[in-house]
Amino acid sequence: MAIANLDILSDAFSYQRPADIDAKLAELRATDGIAYVEPEGIRPYWAVSRYEDIRYIESHPELFSAEPRTVLIMEALEQTNIARFGDAQGVKTLVHMDGEQHRALRQITRDWFMPANVAKLRGHVNELASEFVQRLRDTGGDCDFAADIAFWYPLRVILQLIGLPQEDEATILALTQRLFAPDGYVTEEQDATAVFVETVQRMGEYFTALAEDRRASPRDDLASLLANAKLDDQLLDPFTLTSYFVLLATAGHDTTSASIAGGMLALIEHPDQRTLLEQHPELLPQAADEMIRWVTPVKHFARTALEDGELRGQRIRKGETLAMFFASANRDEEAIADAGRFDIQRKGSRHLAFGHGRHNCLGMHLARMEIECFFGQLLPQLDSVALAGTPTYIPSQFVSGLQTLPLTMRFR
Structure with missing residues (x-):
């Protein structure tokens, strides 16, 4: 069954x-679960919406490769990347890799992010969370919770670890926002491709200098x-x-920031859940995980079929792209009861x-803990929020995720 306007994905x-995105993905889940999309300016792809299909794709790297296309971006930007960095077969980031090289690189930092550490x-x-809750109190209760607090607290955590x-936090935040959402920074002088390329170059210069410093003076x-x-x-x-x-410096904070801001909005929109959490702080670990599910900051990743195959009755040809829409999987009632x-x-x-x-998030345990700590500090002090x-x-x-979240808060 053909579904109109899937190119919005x-x-x-x-x-x-x-x-609008949630409604379109729900429509796709309710019909075939998968559809071929041919948007203007972006190479065609299969939109995959069902939980079990996404798990299947991610469980079979021998069938679906992380390279060369991990994200749906404008075709002009894809060509620019190839021109600058070469074929991804030869030069790859961690998210493009599979196999032994990928495992070896993840292993370098893996221990830092294991639950025990x-x-x-x-x-x-907890101390950092307390500082940012105090920053909230210092606003007098009227703030942009996303821009004033949620963007900065996880950033402080990961940058201290790195x-x-x-004093470099504002620079890293600005570069992260431009890297993940270049369309929001388009001007008459710079299109999205130029914004992205300039951002990558500035990040490369910053972290090259950092590496040189740490090789000379390790800490x-x-x-x-x-x-x-x-x-x-x-x-x-x-x-x-x-x-x-x-x-590390971008994914290590941006997704957690989105979950904290989106989690706050969810508590406002579901006051019974906020009351329950205030009365039962032992639910904080489950609440943090639910906020992450509810928000699902990473909207998609793409994989490339390594051979001809079939998914939900659709013929998938070698070399075609499959885009996995994680937020849709997390609303799939067949996999998660009462997912809505x-x-x-x-x-x-x-x-x-x-x-x-093999590509699950390295920092997932840290993200959960950051959210637990923040709301564990905030809720006992919060009298009202709207x-x-x-x-x-x-x-x-x-x-x-949220770009702005204007709130009025009153504290005990």
Whole structure:
């Protein structure tokens, strides 16, 4: 069954209207679950909306490759990337890789993000959460919760782990926002491709200088670990190293920021859940996970079919792209009971907000803990909270969430 207007799924500005995206994905789930989309300016792809299909794709790297196309972007930008960096078969970022090279690179930082080591950070993360709750109190209660708080708190956590100075936070935040949502920074002088390329170049320069510094003067931080890491007795090549830094510094905070802002909005829109959480703070771990599922900041990743096959009765040809829409999977009632309900008591939802399989999120345990700590500090002090305006959303089909969340808050 043909579904009209599926091209909005790969249109950045459509994600400023999340209800439209959710409705279109629900329509796709209710029909074939998969459809071929041919949007203007973007190479065609199969839109995959069902939970089990996405798990299947992510569970079979021998059939579906992470390279060369991981994200649905404008064809002009894809060609620009190839011209600048070469064929992804030869030069790849961590998210493009599969197999032994991918496992070896993840292993470099994996231990830092395992539950036992993340647990050791809880005391410090609680202190940071307390600082940002105090920042909220200092506003007098009228604030843009997304731009004033949610963007900055996870950024502080991950940049301290990497070893970056506090005075660089604004630079990294600005570069992250331009990298993930270049369409929102288009001017008469720069189109989205130019914005993206300039951002990548600035990030490359920043992290190249950081690596040089840590090789000269190592410290106890992630920057030193990465800068001095070796594979096959060789330091990481400049492209792999800087792209690894970019991944840690951007994905390490942007998705958590979106979950905190979206989680706050969910508590406002579901006051019974906020009351329940205030009365039962032991539910914070489940609430944090539910916020992540509810928001699903990473909207999609793409995979390339390595051979001819079939999915839900559709013929998939070798070389074709399959785009996995994680937010749709996380609303799939066949996989998650009452998936359309925000429920902080939900247990074992098996959501896919962190991905699945070999590319699942390295920082998922840290993200959950950051959210727990923040709301654990905030809710006991919060007397009331209400919207003070209309929330707005970031124009990005890749990583997206609230751009503004104007609130009026009163504290105890």
